[in-house]
Amino acid sequence: MRYLLVLLLISPLSSFAQDKEIALIPQPYKTTVLEGELLLNSNQPLYYAEDFSTLSALVYHIPGLQIGNSELVKKVKKQHQQGIRLFKAEQRDQVDPQGYLLEIDQSGISLKAHDREGMISGIYSLMQLSYLNNQEKLPYIQILDKPRFGxxxxxxxxxxxxxxxxxxxxxxxxxxxxxxxxxxxxxxxxxxxxxxxxxxxxxxxxxxxxxxxxxxxxxxxxxxxxxxxxxxxxxxxxxxxxxxxxxxxxxxxxxxxxxxxxxxxxxxxxxxxxxxxxxxxxxxxxxxxxxxxxxxxxxxxxxxxxxxxxxxxxxxxxxxxxxxxxxxxxxxxxxxxxxxxxxxxxxxxxxxxxxxxxxxxxxxxxxxxxxxxxxxxxxxxxxxxxxxxxxxxxxxxxxxxxxxxxxxxxxxxxxxxxxxxxxxxxxxxxxxxxxxxxxxxxxxxxxxxxxxxxxxxxxxxxxxxxxxxxxxxxxxxxxxxxxxxxxxxxxxxxxxxxxxxxxxxxxxxxxxxLDVNYYRPSYNVSSTVSFDSLENKNTVILQSEQFNPNIRYTVDGKVPDAKSTRYNLPIELSKTAQINAASFIDSTRVSPVETIDLDVHKAIGKDVIYKIKWEGYPAKGDKTLTNGMKGGLSYADGQWQGFTKGFDAVIDFERREEIKSVAVNFMQIPGPGVYFPGEFTVLVSDNGKNYREIGSIKNQDGTKDPSLKFQKFEIKLPKAVMARYVQVKATNPMKGYLFADEIVIY
Known part of the structure; x- marks a missing residue:
């Protein structure tokens, strides 16, 4: 466990909350936060050792910091105990060879390091603290820091x-x-x-x-x-x-x-x-x-x-x-x-x-x-x-x-x-x-x-x-x-x-x-679904990239609104269902509606006979296609199984079952060579030898669009059939990867 010493004396005079005081990135090795603050609008003299003379220019780039006279110090004297000081670390300071010691208190700012690299790191911690505190003031603080990697x-x-x-x-x-x-x-x-x-x-x-x-x-x-x-x-x-x-x-x-x-x-x-x-x-x-x-x-x-x-x-x-x-x-x-x-x-x-x-x-x-x-x-x-x-x-x-x-x-x-x-x-x-x-x-x-x-x-x-x-x-x-x-x-x-x-x-x-065009966290809702095969139950976790998301959802097929149930705890459902969820700011929806299909279907837990073996992406091995779990946004998430020679798998129900529909989700993202199948076909058999086709779909989607897409290839029968074996086949005309996540049978 990390030993982090944080001393915070609660006072109505202090405007520094604990989380703000230690918000540096990367996290320092050891931080001690004290009561008090240093205003940046009063001129501070700048003293620096000869080893750090070229770095004094960086201190002038710290936003809000007002600097008065500057002086190269060859021998530290009593008058150099106030202001901004860039001095060599001594043995008693216990500073790592690549690290630094930053102290801010009523005397001003003291930075100590053994070399330029450590001093620069300390200066940029100081710069971050200024940005984080609106370039107006700094907390009284002591930071003893060092890098993990050179x-x-x-x-x-x-x-x-x-x-x-x-x-x-x-x-x-x-x-x-x-x-x-x-x-x-x-x-x-x-x-x-x-x-x-x-x-x-x-x-x-x-x-x-x-x-x-x-x-x-x-x-x-x-x-x-x-x-x-x-x-x-x-x-x-x-x-x-x-x-x-x-x-x-x-x-x-x-x-x-x-x-x-x-x-x-x-x-x-x-x-x-x-x-x-x-x-x-x-x-x-x-x-x-x-x-x-x-x-x-x-x-x-x-x-x-x-x-x-x-x-x-x-x-x-x-x-x-x-x-x-x-x-x-x-x-x-x-x-x-x-x-x-x-x-x-x-x-x-x-x-x-x-x-x-x-x-x-x-x-x-x-x-x-x-x-x-x-x-x-x-x-x-x-x-x-x-x-x-x-x-x-x-x-x-x-x-x-x-x-x-x-x-x-x-x-x-x-x-x-x-x-x-x-x-x-x-x-x-x-x-x-x-x-x-x-x-x-x-x-x-x-x-x-x-x-x-x-x-x-x-x-x-x-x-x-x-x-x-x-x-x-x-x-x-x-x-x-x-x-x-x-x-x-x-x-x-x-x-x-x-x-x-x-x-x-x-x-x-x-x-x-700093006018950085950074990626803003999305309001879009995403989900993580886990299936408990013993209890035949789905557990759904909803999240967004917001730090404190406000997600509302429905399970009755309706579009969620400000009056819908607010998501607080994982949702547990033991039946086939559809969850609709979206993010809100106050009463206004600020994201698309995310639909999560939960399929508690007949093929869950059944054996899969692979006529064509997966390649490169085994996911969960021979349990992947009937484990009740859907794939997410990445073909490397452990639920998408990859095939290059086409897709051909057989579900064995061990006895004849009524079959009403058969579906498989596939992914397409042409950049890395992932494509939808050319043709999707479902066949059934009673003996595992003689199969009859019950439906086929030809893919109509072109491959010029580089964006990620998902498509459910589904055969719905106008009239149910009885069969023990269900064979699902998909061709691979693009010679890339086919990724499948679950064979869903009702």
Missing amino acids: YRGLHLDVSRHYMPMPFLKKYIDLMALYKLNQFHWHITDGAGWRLEIKQYPELTNKAAWRSHTLWKDWWNNGRQYVEQGTANASGGYYTQTQAKELIDYAALRGINIIPEIEFPGHSEEVLAVYPELSCTGKPYTQGEFCLGNEGSYQFMKNVLDEVIALFPSKYIHIGGDEADHKHWKNCPKCQALMKKEGLKSESELQSYAIKQIDQYLKSKGRKLIGWDEIIEGGLPEGATIMSWRGEEPASKAAKAGFDAIMTPGAYMYFDGYQTDPRTQPEATGAYLPLEKVYSYNPIPKGLAKDKEKHIIGVQANLWTEHMPTYQHVEYMAFPRVLALSEIAWTTQDYRNWKDFNKRLQQHYQVLQK
């Missing part, structure tokens, strides 16, 4: 959609406010090269510009690059002067910028303008460098020379992910290199190439970092991976003594939907609400204690295929970034979703003051 990262892809420099500075400011310290700048990819490289002018004359503004339009219409200055040129790049300006801007705020230069894959834009570096020698034929061509390595080294001269980061990211090996298999140069070096596979060839770049970076005093594919074929000594394909790559790296940063797609890819996809702009197919983000613990399960030190941090990624503007980036990033900040900073035992959510309510005003 690496606390946020990524931004500017290749798919170029982002303007003022926004990048705002992004850095928001990262600093929430104690993130690593900005992973994804500046090259197939959709556009975004950094000036003086030795290769075509990278910014042409490879930075494409034929269509929106990534999706470009992707679907030829994927062509055009010369800067042509009428349809869309894109942009950052000059080296601009990059240096951003690097310095971030450094003042305690943030290191890690550049990513893709190699050997995701390089279509490079090979379009320098096709001699491809296996074919022709533009627009591949996205991977020819690894048997010495020119490919020389290109990377020349580019890295200019990158290293700009970026002081010890880490240089080279991507290394999703490389297609097919061109290497058929390339005489690549095959000759494999033979010469004794490489047995194209994976080993890729590893060889990564090691060449790693050695070059080491010769320049830098460290290589890449996506977890670089572990295939063997990691170069000292390399670090970003584990995006789950926890297994990180565990594998850590066990082998390599460092890893956790950035799994299921929890840390903020390009996925954060609420009901049916209500949102197009995103990737993933479903990642705020609470799921917050639930993530970056230490892989089962990792030995002595290997945990190799998990050096956590990072969230924003891939911008579907984010054409910076406002859209903000919408997808916030408030999920605040959950990330607490994951990265606060010890696991100190984290609590309800407490975080309570503090978050006060940070909406901060985001509003």
Whole structure:
């Protein structure tokens, strides 16, 4: 349990409620709140130690804080015991090497740390306190704080959609406010090269510009690059002067910028303008460098020379992910290199190439970092991976003594939907609400204690295929970034979703003051239904994303209004029913009506014979289709069962039963390749051998709409039939995934 000391003397003179005083995000390690407050409108002198002289500028950015004279203090004297003080921590202060001590009392503001990083964290805690208290006053408080992880990262892809420099500075400011310290700048990819490289002018004359503004339009219409200055040129790049300006801007705020230069894959834009570096020698034929061509390595080294001269980061990211090996298999140069070096596979060839770049970076005093594919074929000594394909790559790296940063797609890819996809702009197919983000613990399960030190941090990624503007980036990033900040900073035992959510309510005003286009919590009602097979009973929990929702519902089919039953406790029903629910502010409905169908049907608990087995998404295994449970908004929620070769399942009632209707819900979201079936057919049999068809439905829904949809495929019989076996079949003409949640039979 966390030991949290909160001293609060109740007084009518104090305007600080306990929840407001400790509403910082991320949650500090130890907080002591005292009676009293410090007004910000009186001039305070600023004293700072030499180690923190450059940070004094940050103090002037704290809103509302009035600063008088400032002084560099080489030896602390009696007159330096008042005002705003940025001093070195001493042994008696018991400050963590990466932490800080913040004290606010009648003497003013005292901040102590061992180094710049700790002091910056303290300054931004002070800044948050000012925002949270309307930039007028601060509570008397003592905060002793330290980070859980040294690496606390946020990524931004500017290749798919170029982002303007003022926004990048705002992004850095928001990262600093929430104690993130690593900005992973994804500046090259197939959709556009975004950094000036003086030795290769075509990278910014042409490879930075494409034929269509929106990534999706470009992707679907030829994927062509055009010369800067042509009428349809869309894109942009950052000059080296601009990059240096951003690097310095971030450094003042305690943030290191890690550049990513893709190699050997995701390089279509490079090979379009320098096709001699491809296996074919022709533009627009591949996205991977020819690894048997010495020119490919020389290109990377020349580019890295200019990158290293700009970026002081010890880490240089080279991507290394999703490389297609097919061109290497058929390339005489690549095959000759494999033979010469004794490489047995194209994976080993890729590893060889990564090691060449790693050695070059080491010769320049830098460290290589890449996506977890670089572990295939063997990691170069000292390399670090970003584990995006789950926890297994990180565990594998850590066990082998390599460092890893956790950035799994299921929890840390903020390009996925954060609420009901049916209500949102197009995103990737993933479903990642705020609470799921917050639930993530970056230490892989089962990792030995002595290997945990190799998990050096956590990072969230924003891939911008579907984010054409910076406002859209903000919408997808916030408030999920605040959950990330607490994951990265606060010890696991100190984290609590309800407490975080309570503090978050006060940070909406901060985001509003900073003009952040964050995602607003929805009023829409959602439900969680659990079925008790022993009691044949459904229990329904209703919720919305509001902190204190006002939900009213009916069970008689009527539309809920202000007089309908207010939801307070889970609803229990032992029969087939329909619940209608909606959110209200006072007497006004502020959400659509959510309909929850509860089916207590004949097939619950019956055995399922799979003619075609599920693939990839087992859900609850062979109990999924008759467990009485419906799937939710995500195909990864454990109730949707996935099929790629069609759907064919048989229910065995063990005796003849009267059959009136058969239905199955299917999901469609084309982005990740999930489609409705082409044809849905129901057959029945008495002996399990001879089946007769009782109904069929052909899907009329097109697949151009990218939005999430659900459809009940149902056969209703005009006259009931008797049968022991019911076979349900569905075709898969789109060759993607079919997801089914329950076979409902009456």
